[in-house]
Structures are given as structure tokens and as C-alpha cells.
Amino acid sequence: MPETSLHGEELRIAVIDANPIRAAILEEGLRDAGYRHILRVEDTSGVLERIGALAPDVILIDLESPSRDVLEQMFEMSRVVARPVAMFVDRSDTAMINAAIDAGVSAYIVDGLKRERVKPILDMTIGRFNAFARLKEELQFAKSQLEDRKSIDRAKILVMKAKAIPEEQAYALMRKVAMNEGRKIADIARAIITAAELL
Amino acid sequence: MSRTLRVGYIPLIDAALLHVAKAKGFAEARHLDLDLVRETSWANIRDKLSVGIFDAAHMLAPAAIAATLGLGLGHLQVPLVAPVALGLDGNALTFSRPLYDAIVGRLDGAPLTPRATANALALIIAQRRAAAASTLTLAHVFPFSSHHYQLRLWLKAGGIDPDVDLRLVVVPPPFMVQALASGHVDGFCVGAPWNTIACDAEVGRILHHGSAIVRNCPEKILALRADFAEREAETVAGLAAAIQEASGWCAAQGNREELAAILTLAGSSPEDLPRISPALLGQLLDRPADGPSSPPALRLDPAATRLRPSQAEWLFRQMAAAHQLGASDELEARVRSVYRPDLGNDLGNDLANNEGNEPGSAFERDQIIEILSEKD
Numbered sequence: 001m002p003e004t005s006l007h008g009e010e011l012r013i014a015v016i017d018a019n020p021i022r023a024a025i026l027e028e029g030l031r032d033a034g035y036r037h038i039l040r041v042e043d044t045s046g047v048l049e050r051i052g053a054l055a056p057d058v059i060l061i062d063l064e065s066p067s068r069d070v071l072e073q074m075f076e077m078s079r080v081v082a083r084p085v086a087m088f089v090d091r092s093d094t095a096m097i098n099a100a101i102d103a104g105v106s107a108y109i110v111d112g113l114k115r116e117r118v119k120p121i122l123d124m125t126i127g128r129f130n131a132f133a134r135l136k137e138e139l140q141f142a143k144s145q146l147e148d149r150k151s152i153d154r155a156k157i158l159v160m161k162a163k164a165i166p167e168e169q170a171y172a173l174m175r176k177v178a179m180n181e182g183r184k185i186a187d188i189a190r191a192i193i194t195a196a197e198l199l
Numbered sequence: 200m201s202r203t204l205r206v207g208y209i210p211l212i213d214a215a216l217l218h219v220a221k222a223k224g225f226a227e228a229r230h231l232d233l234d235l236v237r238e239t240s241w242a243n244i245r246d247k248l249s250v251g252i253f254d255a256a257h258m259l260a261p262a263a264i265a266a267t268l269g270l271g272l273g274h275l276q277v278p279l280v281a282p283v284a285l286g287l288d289g290n291a292l293t294f295s296r297p298l299y300d301a302i303v304g305r306l307d308g309a310p311l312t313p314r315a316t317a318n319a320l321a322l323i324i325a326q327r328r329a330a331a332a333s334t335l336t337l338a339h340v341f342p343f344s345s346h347h348y349q350l351r352l353w354l355k356a357g358g359i360d361p362d363v364d365l366r367l368v369v370v371p372p373p374f375m376v377q378a379l380a381s382g383h384v385d386g387f388c389v390g391a392p393w394n395t396i397a398c399d400a401e402v403g404r405i406l407h408h409g410s411a412i413v414r415n416c417p418e419k420i421l422a423l424r425a426d427f428a429e430r431e432a433e434t435v436a437g438l439a440a441a442i443q444e445a446s447g448w449c450a451a452q453g454n455r456e457e458l459a460a461i462l463t464l465a466g467s468s469p470e471d472l473p474r475i476s477p478a479l480l481g482q483l484l485d486r487p488a489d490g491p492s493s494p495p496a497l498r499l500d501p502a503a504t505r506l507r508p509s510q511a512e513w514l515f516r517q518m519a520a521a522h523q524l525g526a527s528d529e530l531e532a533r534v535r536s537v538y539r540p541d542l543g544n545d546l547g548n549d550l551a552n553n554e555g556n557e558p559g560s561a562f563e564r565d566q567i568i569e570i571l572s573e574k575d
Contacts, residue, residue, distance in 0.1 A: 066371035068240040072272045073342045073369035097275065098250045106246065108272065 011113075012037040013121065014056040016047060016071075018064055022132045026060070029124050048074055058118060059108040060125050068106065075108060096122060103129040148186035155189035158196050202434055203232040207244045208257035210237055210465070211372065212391040212475065212483065213286045213419050215458065215499055217257055218465045219445035220438075229437035235465070240371065241341045242272075248422060249277040255438065257285055258422035261343040261514050264534050267425075270523060271342060280428050281420035282439040282542035283504045286446075288416050289483070289497035290346050290409035291394040292353065294386035295379055298323075298335070299404040313412050313571055317357025324364050337361075338370040338378060338387040346388040348517035349412050356571045362522075379403050390418070391483050391497050392475060408488035408496045414568040415494070415503075417510040428542055439543030443504050450500040455480050506540040513567050 013035055017023035023040050030038055039054045041047055047067045051059065051074075061068055093115075100106060103126045109118055152174070159170040174192070178185040208214040220226045221233040236253065238244050245266050247253045260281070269276030294302065303311065305319035324335065339346040347367070354361050361367050370378045375393045378384045380402045388409070397403035409416055421442060428435045448454055455477040462475040488496040515534040519526040 063243050063246075064239055066239045066373065068242040069341050069371055070369050072242050075272055076342050094250075094275075097246075101246050101250050101252065106242070 010037065011035060011058060011117065011121070012039075012054055012056045014039045014041060014051055014054055014059045016041045016059065016061040016065055016067060018062060019132075022062070022129070025132060026125060026128045029128050030121070033120065033124060035121070047071070057110050057113060058121055060121075061106050061108070062129075063101070063104045063106060071108065099126050104133065105129045148184075148189075151186055151189040151193060155192040158192055201227065201230040201232045203234055204254040204434070204438065205234045205236055205252065206255045206257070207236050207238045207247055207253040209239075209241065209244065209372070211257075211289075211419075212462060212480075212497065213289050213499070214257045214465070215449060215462060216285050216442045216445040216504070217421075218461050219448055219458065220441040222461045222464075223445065223448055225441040225444040225448070226438065229441055231434065231437055231441060237465075241344075246275065248279065248424065249275040251424070251427075254427060255421055255423045257419050259341055259344045260284070260417045260420045260510070260537075261345065261348070261518060262341060263420060263422040264511070264514060264518070264537050265343040265523070267537050268524065268530065268533060270518075278425035278536070279422045280425045280537055280539045280542060281422050281506060282428070282435055282539055283421050283442050284417065284506050284510075285419040285421055285442065285499075285504065287418055287498040287503040288408070288410045288414070288488075288494065289390045289418055290349060290388055290416070291391075291405045291496065292350070292386065292388050292407045292409070292412075293379070293394045293397050293403040293405050295382070295403055296401070298385050299406060302406065311406075313353050313407050314356045316406055317353050317355075317359065319357075320354075321357040321359050321364075324359060334364075334366050335385045336366040336368055336383070338368050338375065338384040338389075340372055340389060341369060342521075343518070343523065345409070345413075345416050345418055345514075345517075346390070348514075348521060349409050349416065350388045351517075351521055352569065352571055353407070353412050376400055376402055392479060395479060395482070408493075410494055410496065411489050412570055414570060415498070415566060417514060417567070420506070425536075428539070432542070435542050443501055443543070446499055446501045446504045449484070452481070452485055455484075506538045507566075508535055508538060510567060511535045511538040 013030060015023050015026055015030075015038060017026070017040070027038050027040055037054075039050065039056065041050050047070060051071075059071065061071065096119075100122060105125055107118075107122055107125065152171075155174060156167060156170045159165070159173060160167060163170070163173075165173075174188050175185055178188045181188070206217060208217055217233065217235055221235060226233045238247070238256075241259055241262055244253070244256045244258055245262055248256045248258070249266060258279075258281075263279045263281060265271050266275065267278045301323055302316050302319045305322055306315055309315050327333075327335070337350060339350055341347065350367065351361050354365075359365065368384065370384060370387065372389050372393050375384075375387050375389050376397045379387065379397055380400070386403070386406075394403075394405050398405060421439065423435060449458060459475045459477045459480055462480075483497045484495050484499060486495060487493045511534050512531065515524075515526070515531050518524050518534075524530060
């Protein structure tokens with residue numbers, strides 16, 4: 001029985017994501033778009049029971065979750081979800097599938113749902129996953145920059161003490177070594193710290 | 200200039216040949232730089248290989264066939280091919296200690312053969328049904344897996360209908376031991392090292408090695424997209440050769456310690472893959488699994504990397520028996536198309552033949568033998 005009589009906001013959506021922050025970001029987006037029936041499943045045990053209870057139309061699952069294999073078998077057996085389930089909407093939509101997998105998310109959708117009804121959900125999911133990945137990357141970058149600066153400062157003090165030279169000269173020396181060896185100055189700094197710990 | 204290949208794998212001991220090909224420089228010698236990417240599910244392996252995020256993958260042989268035919272929930276239907284296998288056998292049937300004891304207790308001292316244990320389980324199921332006890336649950340790792348088919352063959356030998364008499368579920372290998380300990384499942388069929396870990400944790404007991412049910416059972420293959428293999432024939436042949444060289448290295452018992460170190464590094468975090476000891480590898484690779492005349496539990500030797508059409512045909516029959524496809528000649532031809540030993544350089548062939556003294560001996564030794572179809 002096609003589910004075309006349902007209004008968009010009545011679709012039941014399950015979000016399985018081991019990352020609670022990303023799951024919250026996605027849920028927020030879906031709620032803002034008018035979807036009200038959203039179940040977030042964070043744990044890996046008991047996924048089957050919880051999904052069975054919700055009987056979702058759309059299941060969004062992050063690719064880090066080992067529960068994917070559990071779900072695939074479950075859908076094949078069709079014991080928990082009454083209607084047949086497919087990954088994404090139709091297999092010809094390779095651009096959508098590629099974009100989702102690239103973003104790190106997969107979607108299972110019950111049979112009979114129209115493409116137009118599912119597409120906005122998938123678009124939003126892919127968008128939020130990508131935005132989250134970018135955020136994480138930026139955070140990682142900021143963190144490593146901070147660590148680099150700390151290492152350089154520590155190494156600089158070590159060089160100043162060992163050679164009894166002023167700060168600018170110590171920095172210039174480290175930069176020269178880095179350039180000669182074709183390495184980053186932070187790498188040289190870490191090498192100096194390691195050497196100092198050994199000696 | 201070396202070519203970088205992204206290769207997906209699941210943390211299991213039978214991903215060893217990929218790790219060895221990289222760590223020992225067998226890939227590098229062929230100008231291949233392997234970027235090995237650990238994955239959490241077979242569904243991810245299938246999808247990332249299908250859409251081109253991976254160039255190659257450690258893949259369940261029947262899962263590659265299913266992807267080629269567009270079976271299951273993948274729905275991408277991308278033809279895959281394999282130039283080499285990554286090993287044979289390696290699975291085992293492990294049960295909770297109470298169920299293991301109940302099965303063995305019903306043998307009345309008869310030899311512990313798969314047929315006898317399956318009959319014993321059938322009696323236990325009947326008894327539980329009469330007592331209105333809960334249905335037993337057994338786990339495997341993926342709908343399209345040898346683990347699933349080995350379980351079904353064993354159950355069938357006892358007249359047990361896996362779709363009616365008990366529940367078959369999928370549990371990811373890293374969660375198997377926990378699922379058994381919590382009583383979520385009563386037994387499972389999984390690859391190494393998870394059976395040994397369940398035994399060491401005193402949670403379960405190995406009832407049978409997979410080779411006691413199906414000897415020389417197809418397991419993981421090196422899977423690639425068919426269009427990629429066609430475009431980059433030289434790369435594929437090089438990768439296959441590196442795998443085969445790695446299998447020669449793995450076959451040498453003197454390399455156990457180094458192999459253990461390579462696999463432990465590859466596992467990287469203990470909750471995913473506990474420390475692999477040389478002793479564990481010796482137990483799996485060097486000692487007969489069930490009695491003096493039997494093969495080891497897991498085979499990574501050069502002959503085990505050779506793909507044979509008979510293996511694809513056997514898998515096709517198992518998939519049909521599990522109601523995953525309807526048998527037809529057209530389908531069978533497409534199943535066979537996944538197995539492409541001609542894409543490798545057949546170094547494994549030479550190594551295999553060098554091991555046996557007469558031609559053909561290696562072939563016989565590596566043929567699939569369904570133990571349960573023989574008379575006990």
C-alpha cells in the first residue's frame with residue numbers, strides 16, 4: 001500500500017548515530033523542517049527493538065555504526081519492519097547515493113515512499129553530516145595549531161637556555177634547521193623537546 | 200611512481216594478507232602504495248567499493264556476488280570481480296557454556312561429529328518447545344556470508360529449519376562475545392579470533408570449527424569493481440601478486456611472531472581486535488583443527504588464495520538454499536563472472552603446485568568438501 005496519503009511531517013524517522021552531537025544537530029534540522037516523529041538511537045544494543053517499536057518510514061544511520069549489518073539482515077527478514085525496505089529510494093539515483101556515502105551516512109527507506117518526499121530529508125542529512133565533518137576538521141586544525149605553538153614555545157626556551165641566546169635568535173635557528181631539512185618548524189620543535197627529555 | 204590504492208578491511212585475522220603485503224613491502228615492490236582503511240561493517244565495505252571510495256576491499260565472497268547481482272539492500276548493483284582469495288576456512292561454531300554442555304550431554308558418549316551435535320540440538324529445541332521455553336537465537340555476521348551458510352548446513356543436518364525452529368540474527372564480530380555473555384544470543388558462527396576470545400573469557404566453547412562442516416570453505420576475497428579491473432589490469436595483477444607473495448610469507452612458521460606484531464598493529468585499538476599472539480596464530484594456522492588428519496582452522500597459504508569456478512558454483516547453491524536467489528543458468532553464469540583468477544598472474548598457482556609433488560594434488564586438497572553430505 002503506497003503511503004502517499006501521509007503528510008510530509010508525519011513521516012517517522014529514526015536516526016542511528018554513535019555521535020550524540022551530530023545526531024542532535026540532525027534532529028534539530030529535521031524538527032525545524034516540520035518532522036515531528038523522530039527517534040534518536042544512540043546505543044548499539046537494543047537497536048532492533050527500538051526501531052521495531054517506532055516502525056519508521058526512513059532510517060538514517062551513520063556509517064561508523066556496526067549496526068548497519070544488523071539492520072540489513074533484519075530488513076531482509078522483514079520481521080521487524082512490516083513493509084519492504086530499500087537503501088535510498090531508487091538505485092538509479094547514484095549521485096544521491098554517492099553524496100550520502102561520501103558524507104558518511106546511509107538511509108533505509110520503506111517501499112512505496114515517493115522520491116520527492118524523501119529527497120528533502122536526505123538532502124538535509126547529507127548537508128548536516130558534511131557541515132559537521134567540516135566543523136570537526138576546523139576544530140582539529142585549530143587544536144593542532146595550538147599544540148604546534150606550544151611546542152615551538154617550549155623548544156625555543158630549551159634552545160635559549162642551552163645556547164644562551166636571545167629568543168629571536170633561538171627562533172631563527174629553529175627556522176633555519178626546518179628549512180634546511182624541509183620540515184615544519186613544529187616538527188623540529190617536537191624533536192628538540194624529545195631530545196631534551198632523553199638527555 | 201607508485202600508485203596509491205585505498206583498500207577497505209574489517210579487523211579480522213583473515214585480513215592478514217593485505218596487512219602483510221603492505222608491511223613487508225610486497226606491494227611497494229610492485230609500485231603499489233596500500234592505504235588500508237579499517238571499516239566497521241560489511242555493508243560499508245560493499246557501498247564504499249561500489250561508489251569508488253575504495254579501489255579494493257577485503258570482502259565476504261558471497262557479499263561480492265550479491266553486490267554484482269544487486270541482491271539484498273545494497274541496490275547499487277555494481278559488478279565486482281576478484282583476482283585472488285584472501286584465505287580459506289577460519290570460522291567456528293561457538294556456543295554458550297550451558298547450551299554447549301546440553302548438546303554434548305545428549306551425545307551419550309558418541310563421537311562429537313557435526314551430524315550428532317545437530318541432532319542433539321534438534322532434541323533440545325523440541326524439548327524447549329514442549330516446555331514453552333524461549334526460542335534459541337544463533338548469530339552470524341552478514342546475510343551473504345559463509346558463516347550464515349555453514350550454520351544452515353549444520354542445522355539442516357539435524358533437520359532443524361533455521362527460519363522456523365530458531366532465530367538467526369546478525370551481530371558484528373566485535374560484539375559477538377558480549378552478545379553471548381549477556382544471553383542475547385545462544386551461539387554464533389564467526390571468524391578468528393572471536394571464537395578463541397569467547398573461550399578465553401569463559402563465555403563460550405567452540406563446538407566445531409567451520410572446516411568440520413565445510414572443508415576449504417570460501418571466505419574473503421580481494422574484491423574490485425569490474426570496470427576498475429578492466430581499466431587497470433596491470434595494477435590488479437600487481438596487487439594479486441603482492442597478496443600471493445604475502446601468503447607465501449604467512450605460510451612460513453618462522454614468521455609467526457612478526458605476523459602477530461603486524462596484525463596487532465593493524466587492529467590498533469584493543470576493543471576492536473585484542474592482541475594477537477604468536478601462540479594464537481600457531482593454533483589457528485599450524486595445528487590441525489579437529490584431529491590429526493584435519494586441516495588447520497584457518498588457511499592463508501598460497502594454495503588457499505587460488506580462486507576456482509567450483510567455489511563460485513558452491514556459493515551460488517548455498518545462496519539458493521538460503522532463499523536469497525532463484526537458481527537459473529543465467530544467474531549462475533553471472534555468479535561465476537565474479538571469480539576471475541585470470542586477472543592475477545597466477546603466482547599462487549606455481550607456489551601451490553610446488554608444494555604438492557604431482558600436478559593436480561593441490562587442486563584436490565583445496566576442493567570444497569561438505570562433510571555433512573558424506574556418510575558419518
